[in-house]
Amino acid sequence: MSQRVMSSDYMAWSKLHSGSKYNLAASGVRWYALKDLPVTLADLEINGPSTYGFAPLQEAIANRFGVTTDMVVAAAGTSMANHLAMAVAFEPGEEVLIEHPTYELLVSTAQYLGAQVTRFSRPAEDGFRLDPNTIARAITPATRLIVLANLHNPSSAFVDNATLAQVGELARGVGARVLVDEVYLEAMFDHRPPSAIHLGKEFIVTSSLTKAYGLNGLRCGWALAEPQLAQKMWRLHDLFGVIPAHPAERLSVIAFQHLEQVAASARTLLQSNLALLHRFLDSHPELPASKPEFGTIAFPKLLRGNVDTLCALLREKYETTVVPGKFFEMPQHFRIAVGGETTVVQEGLERLGRALADLKLFHTDW
Numbered sequence: 440m441s442q443r444v445m446s447s448d449y450m451a452w453s454k455l456h457s458g459s460k461y462n463l464a465a466s467g468v469r470w471y472a473l474k475d476l477p478v479t480l481a482d483l484e485i486n487g488p489s490t491y492g493f494a495p496l497q498e499a500i501a502n503r504f505g506v507t508t509d510m511v512v513a514a515a516g517t518s519m520a521n522h523l524a525m526a527v528a529f530e531p532g533e534e535v536l537i538e539h540p541t542y543e544l545l546v547s548t549a550q551y552l553g554a555q556v557t558r559f560s561r562p563a564e565d566g567f568r569l570d571p572n573t574i575a576r577a578i579t580p581a582t583r584l585i586v587l588a589n590l591h592n593p594s595s596a597f598v599d600n601a602t603l604a605q606v607g608e609l610a611r612g613v614g615a616r617v618l619v620d621e622v623y624l625e626a627m628f629d630h631r632p633p634s635a636i637h638l639g640k641e642f643i644v645t646s647s648l649t650k651a652y653g654l655n656g657l658r659c660g661w662a663l664a665e666p667q668l669a670q671k672m673w674r675l676h677d678l679f680g681v682i683p684a685h686p687a688e689r690l691s692v693i694a695f696q697h698l699e700q701v702a703a704s705a706r707t708l709l710q711s712n713l714a715l716l717h718r719f720l721d722s723h724p725e726l727p728a729s730k731p732e733f734g735t736i737a738f739p740k741l742l743r744g745n746v747d748t749l750c751a752l753l754r755e756k757y758e759t760t761v762v763p764g765k766f767f768e769m770p771q772h773f774r775i776a777v778g779g780e781t782t783v784v785q786e787g788l789e790r791l792g793r794a795l796a797d798l799k800l801f802h803t804d805w
């Protein structure tokens with residue numbers, strides 16, 4: 440029997456080595472400050488009536504997605520929501536189908552929970568499009584769960600609900616479920632389609648306020664699922680932490696009440712920063728990439744040269760970081776994130792351009 444996965448190399452790198460003056464590695468929108476929310480000390484009372492959820496927060500999440508509160512499981516970020524969702528969707532040793540490339544934690548969490556993980560490809564040459572035919576070829580009667588992220592991490596590719604419905608049909612055919620991690624879907628703001636939770640009982644959806652709104656520290660996440668499965672997640676959650684930090688629950692309710700205001704700030708920022716990113720990619724044909732219309736990240740390929748060399752040069756000489764593609768099992772790519780302050784993103788992209796120019800000097804065949 441293979442050894443159980445007990446850690447994530449990507450998360451350790453992200454916590455210890457991804458920081459820099461010009462950070463193009465962090466995928467979330469710049470931090471939203473507490474002072475910009477109308478909060479009083481009384482709002483942050485330490486203790487309160489939280490058991491299987493804090494009712495006002497359960498209602499805020501349910502209202503936002505047009506579901507009943509018995510379908511909502513509050514969790515510490517999308518991360519814990521993914522963990523709970525996977526844990527109730529399959530037994531150790533069962534087959535789980537996960538997109539490739541993907542957010543590393545989706546794979547390591549499934550492996551930690553004992554899944555037999557197989558992969559289906561979202562090819563770079565096809566803009567990382569999700570093609571249900573690829574899933575149809577990979578799915579077996581033993582498949583218990585299909586896992587994908589929408590928007591896609593690392594590319595921000597979008598999957599529409601008609602395509603997701605086809606995936607749902609495939610899952611239904613073998614009695615499997617579909618987990619859609621929608622954390623970056625929030626970054627579509629006014630263009631956000633209805634959540635995949637409405638596509639059928641086989642869907643489980645996870646998300647949070649962390650990425651699109653700059654509210655990472657609140658750890659306000661959730662899983663949405665049919666009530667019986669939601670109940671199973673709540674009962675499992677008792678084994679992890681009993682109840683969340685109550686002031687964070689109360690602050691999350693306030694964040695939902697003012698989400699339009701928080702979103703407006705993020706939307707304006709991302710519009711400017713995505714335009715900068717598009718201009719950068721247009722002027723660098725040596726970095727083929729699909730240009731994301733929404734989201735915070737892109738995943739170009741470095742046509743010539745070594746990505747680790749580029750990343751080291753970028754960090755050491757230019758105080759700038761991106762995420763090496765090896766963390767997405769595609770070592771010739773790297774991920775650029777543009778959720779930071781516009782001045783930082785602009786300077787980071789310029790520095791990336793200079794590092795690429797340096798790298799070219801090593802390659803006479805460029």
Ligand SMILES: Cc1ncc(COP(=O)(O)O)c(C=O)c1O
Nearest residue numbers: 516517518542588592622647649
């Ligand atoms: C696809 C995906 N899901 C979940 C997470 C973690 O989200 P959270 O901060 O809400 O736990 C990330 C973080 O990068 C992510 O990319």
